[in-house]
Amino acid sequence: MIEMTGIRKAYQTGKITFEALRGVDISIKENEYIAIVGPSGSGKSTLMNLMGCLDKPTGGEFYLDTERVETLSPNQLADIRNRKVGFVFQAFNLLPYATAYENVELPLLYAGLSGKERKARVTELLNRVGLGDKMANKPTEMSGGEMQRVAIARALANKPKLILADEPTGNLDTKSGRAIVEIFNDLWKDGHTIVIITHDMHIAKRCQRIIRLKDGLLDTGNEEEEQEQSLKVA
């Protein structure tokens, strides 16, 4: 599903160039459940942004579903983000003025679904995450856990194969966090490919595979040691 070879990503701030990724090779198959771990500044979020086509690498080759991402136009990237990728962010990133229903409906609007199709899909998704009774609530009228469930419903709107979650439990209490992780487990069992960035090794351990990053490179050092380091950071 994802084939990354020698991926580099550099950011330019004035005259200073900072290289967040310095040659990363990653291969992810369909229906894998992956955790990306590593200390702050190791390039985890940069890697997720590249996987989600929010940004393009400055070097290397990136294939998503056989498509060479670097060569795609902004509109093609937008279409990929709309149909193939679902994002779940630590800060939820819901539109504050829109209701839960409207937030979930937005990707469907961009995908050009009819009103009837959108209504059926949004209702199904919000019921699935247990928010069937809160469709008309705005984010300010919901708890953190509920907001994250809306975000997951939104991520699933156009039935993407790939779900990318950046610290999805980072802003939640333990109970809500556990509930969210359960949802991801269910999604994986339903056939989705899940990539979670996390500092929480308890979450990482539930994944099939852990990808470790350090200083913009894949960390192939002692696994136990890395786990301990990650736990300390978390």
Added chain:
Amino acid sequence: MKPSILFNVFAQDFKKQRKRMVLTLMAILWGTMSIMLLLAYGEGMKDQFSKNLNGLGEGIVILWGGQTSVPFQGYGKGRRIHLHPEDVDYLKGRMPELEIVAAEYIRWGAEIKYKDKLISERINGVYPEYKEIRNFIPEMGGRMINELDMQSRRRVAFLGNEVKNRLFGYDTPDENIIGETIQINSTPYTVIGIMQPKIQMSSYQGSDEDVIAIPATTFHAILGDPYLDNIIFKPAEGFTFEDIESRLFSVMGSKYKFDPNDDQTLHTWDIMEERKVTMDIFQVIQYFLGFVGGLTLIIAAVGVANIMYVSIKERTREIGIKMAIGARRIYILMQFIVEALGITFLGGTLGICSAYLLTELFKMVPIESEVLNFMGRPTVSLEIGITVTVILGILGFFAGLFPAMKAASVNPNEALRYE
């Protein structure tokens, strides 16, 4: 984008930036009102001038005799061409392109006497058609000269409203004057009508309010003038004077034996042509007024663009979220253009309504003055409404376009990290 979401975004922006938004709306309102009132003022003035130009007559041509400037068929140059009463029927018979043909005698300094009042005035021998083509409209209770007056050479007089005032006094009601006998050069005439006051912006023999009109046949019989002073005609529907000018010279030339190409033999004044030139001048004035009003509106549009830039900066994260879930750049672009158009049209609609109300209120104010009679009252027309709406649309579009282009060009990754 769902309209309800667009409305919610707009409402949220409005709450956040209430003062700025209200000031921008006020600027658009003010700008729209300025352009509307300026154009309405121009339109009112144009309408009034158009009406005033009609005072002399609508679509008429006045014809005077001239002098030959080239020899023709044995006749030398410098021969006077006089117009005769029979020319009216001659032209009617030979030129079906003319809808109405009438003629006129003029005599200055006639002695007019009513009881012991004696004044010196101009009298005109006219045709009944003057009612239609020269707007000799009688006040209620009176009438204009008719065919019977012409055939019987009746001694009847139709008075210009100012002559009536001079002869009978300002306070004498018209109904007391109709049927009275006045003396013109010691010959008694019965007053049959008083002319309705009219605004007349141009003339070839003085203002019509000063005229004493009698039937042309009576004039000819009593005063004995052998020649007409002028012939007035109106081209038929679908013809302009330009279309028929050469034929007129040819028809008259064959009667009076002059070269049809000799433009000194007949002199003409085409009111339509003059009207066209005047209306063209007013169109230019309208453009100028529109331009001045447009400048005010442009300043307001800069305000809209400014508020949109601020709004976009504050909503960078929102743009990032939308891009992350698949919004193409065009959707972001359209969202902000629609918002800018929304602000512009909201302010614009308030401005158009305010300008319309003001002009309608002004029409209700019962002021009668020479200035208003001349300049007219501001008038909002559909044309102005459409013009202003189009201008608002263009300005709103550009006020939104540049900020929207900035919004659509953000990197979704950076936008998501914007605090």
